[in-house]
Amino acid sequence: MLGSEKKPWVHVIPFPDTYRGKFSADDPQAAQKYAEAARAILEPHRNNIATLICEPVFVVHGAVVPPPGWLGLMYDYIREIGGVVIADEIQCGMGRTGSHFWAFQTQGAIPDIITVGKPMGNGMPIGAVITSRKIAECLNCLDDNRYQCDPVSAVVGQAVLNIMEKEQCQLNALTMGRLLVDRLTQLQRNHPNIGLVRGIGLMIGVDIVWCQESRRPAPELAEKISYRMKEAKIIVANEGENGNVLLFLPAMCLTTENVLFIVSTLNRILSTLQMDSSPDIMNLLLPQTSDNLIQQWPDSSGDSDTSSPAASYNAMD
Known part of the structure; x- marks a missing residue:
């Protein structure tokens, strides 16, 4: 912009x-x-x-x-x-x-x-x-x-x-892209926070919303999802005008096993962040930045520990 x-x-x-x-x-x-x-x-x-x-x-x-x-x-x-x-x-x-x-x-x-x-x-x-x-x-x-x-x-x-x-990478982008979109679309039916799955080939966006009916962007929720995806060693970016779109640009050597891992991980993360089962998600209703989210993590030692979530988040960014 x-x-x-x-x-x-x-x-x-x-x-x-x-x-x-x-x-x-x-x-x-x-x-x-x-x-x-x-x-x-x-x-x-x-x-x-x-x-x-x-x-x-x-x-x-x-x-x-x-x-x-x-x-x-x-x-x-x-x-x-x-x-x-x-x-x-x-x-x-x-x-x-x-x-x-x-x-x-x-x-x-x-x-x-x-x-x-x-x-x-x-x-x-x-x-x-x-x-x-x-x-x-x-x-x-x-x-x-x-x-x-x-x-x-x-x-x-x-x-x-x-x-x-x-290695026919272009053909692989076509087949794996279709598989990933298909599996993510199936996920959309079970998770009201997925407003839309879109893209072509291995350029796929998942629009995260507060509810599918209103289409209200949920950038705070998308931020937390992408953080947890990175914890699982899956690189996802937050893009879009509102920062609420999970952008998947995987390597063109992506495999079926990789696709299933991505989808199952996202499914698990979304399930743990459902409004009715995770009280701390209500904090996300307030406008926050990545730095704000980092500050929410407790630091029991008081020291700068490179193994802490905050430190690992900075490393991933």
Whole structure:
């Protein structure tokens, strides 16, 4: 979120959230309506719009998948007014959707520029900007040597691509993603604090609410769930506008055993946090931060013990 630091030449358009947004998934015209809402914001500035940059799947917003056609409509509009479009594929690309190598392909749209990063090196620093020859030739004033890739990182990047192909990581993202969504959706039927399970491939968001009917976000509850998931050695992030979405971005070598462990652990944690069986959960109704939650843990020794929950929470963050 750009917040108060947003520059005057930056224009933020509404992301197409069909769960909490103005237009729902049941609306067959949701893509068009969200695109029209974005155009209404950009139209007064149409002569000064240089580019649109966004994730084809809104990972940071909690694995929000745009309604079909939305991305193409936005790309068409930006090009109509003379701008270029950039697909931020750093988190959602490289086969993570399962069905396609690039997330923008799921929308049938083609960007002018693609940015990729972290997954390319599987931990090794590497990134890339991919574009057309026409756009690249416009940058001929740049020093080519300055932007060449480090050879070690390049070798690692090539190795990652080879392993992904050999081990069929993209296909695994598709099958394991479907299994994880299916099992989490089953969990939703038994736990009223799961408002929605959404995502594509191995980008999955679980929207935590106080009750399914009101859809009221429960970021405090999500914070406690993610803490306990980390205690069980499962890495989960709290994302979304309200910080109430559990975001699962597991490794693309995820196995069926891993999926069952994730789901069973979440089931156990949710069961222990039910309103009627856990009195301390009422404390979560008050706005709290991670630091506040840490302070609730007792420190019987009075010393800084690295084995304490508070210390382990800091290490996990």
